[in-house]
Amino acid sequence: MALLEVKTAGDPILKQICASVKKIDKRVKKLLDDMAETMYATDGIGIAAPQVGYSLRMIVVDVDHKRYDMLNPEITYREGSEVDLEGCLSCPNLFGEVERATKIRVKFMTRYHKEKEIEAEGLLARCIQHEIDHLNGRLFIDIAKNITKGKPQTESDQEN
Numbered sequence: 304m305a306l307l308e309v310k311t312a313g314d315p316i317l318k319q320i321c322a323s324v325k326k327i328d329k330r331v332k333k334l335l336d337d338m339a340e341t342m343y344a345t346d347g348i349g350i351a352a353p354q355v356g357y358s359l360r361m362i363v364v365d366v367d368h369k370r371y372d373m374l375n376p377e378i379t380y381r382e383g384s385e386v387d388l389e390g391c392l393s394c395p396n397l398f399g400e401v402e403r404a405t406k407i408r409v410k411f412m413t414r415y416h417k418e419k420e421i422e423a424e425g426l427l428a429r430c431i432q433h434e435i436d437h438l439n440g441r442l443f444i445d446i447a448k449n450i451t452k453g454k455p456q457t458e459s460d461q462e463n
């Protein structure tokens with residue numbers, strides 16, 4: 304495994320619509336593992352392939368010690384709405400309030416070629432929505448309110 308360089312806001316790859324993963328080969332599996340390693344090394348809870356220089360529809364999330372590798376993820380259902388603080392590995396030291404669905408269903412391919420659909424709520428749902436935005440060229444700072452430099456105190460830790 305290897306640590307990858309995280310691209311930051313201003314890099315054009317973060318504005319692109321990513322391509323679907325067509326074939327789950329060794330290269331794709333290695334990229335998932337490298338993305339996970341990079342995410343854990345930077346204390347993130349989610350990471351998307353364009354953040355490490357690959358314009359592909361791949362995300363890795365781990366909110367509660369359960370890692371999900373998602374290929375071609377698609378939200379199939381959303382419910383409710385809530386506003387909470389977000390950060391992003393690609394926007395160092397910026398925080399802002401983002402409105403997201405409270406509960407979602409997301410469909411994706413696993414690294415073992417299985418199609419899967421899971422339900423997520425709260426922070427996991429927020430993280431998945433944030434990462435899928437990356438696949439569509441959208442950063443949280445494009446949609447956040449009350450963006451601050453540095454974390455406002457008393458807020459919980461959420462870097463995606």
Ligand code: CO
Pocket residue numbers: 390391392393433434437463
């Ligand atoms: Co992010």
